[in-house]
Amino acid sequence: MTHVELALYSIENYVKTGKTAALPDGLSEELLNEKAGVFVSLKKHGQLRGCIGTIMPTKASVAEEILRNAVSACSEDPRFSPVKENELDELVCSVDVLKPAEFVNSLDKLDVKKYGVIVSSGYKRGLLLPNLDGVDSVEEQVAIAMQKAGIGMSETINLERFEVVRYT
Secondary structure, three states: OOHHHHHHHHHHHHHHHOOOOOOOOOOOHHHHHOOOOEEEEEEEOOEEEEEEEOOOOOOOOHHHHHHHHHHHHHHOOOOOOOOOHHHHHHEEEEEEEEOOOEEEOOHHHOOOOOOEEEEEEOOEEEEEOOOOOOOOOHHHHHHHHHHHHOOOOOOOOEEEEEOEEEEO
């Protein structure tokens, strides 16, 4: 079972039963033994339908991280109503496995196609994944992450960048 198949399995199980799926048998060593932050993104007819993830690992494996974040993406993204059973066949899913973040001291160390960005100010923290449709500049990427975190334009910020492995 691939990363995306596992996410869709989790979503379908949750939408149909209201319960989180158990890990299925036969998963790869990579899914079972690696730990990382994971984002699960859902689209319906090319439009975002849900996206939730974790910056750092919160579970014992990438597989468990996918199971949990897939449920969150389909039912807990505050921008969208929960996914309904009649939508399941229309969903397209991607899974981003995050590599460790590193602090950077200037925008010229970022690349909107290669790196995601984490912007923080005090306790506020916002993240934007790399290589997203419609996000064409580093400035735009940082501004969106700041907005998501509720960070004002005049606030002092810290920047981190990270790479992802995206599964589609």
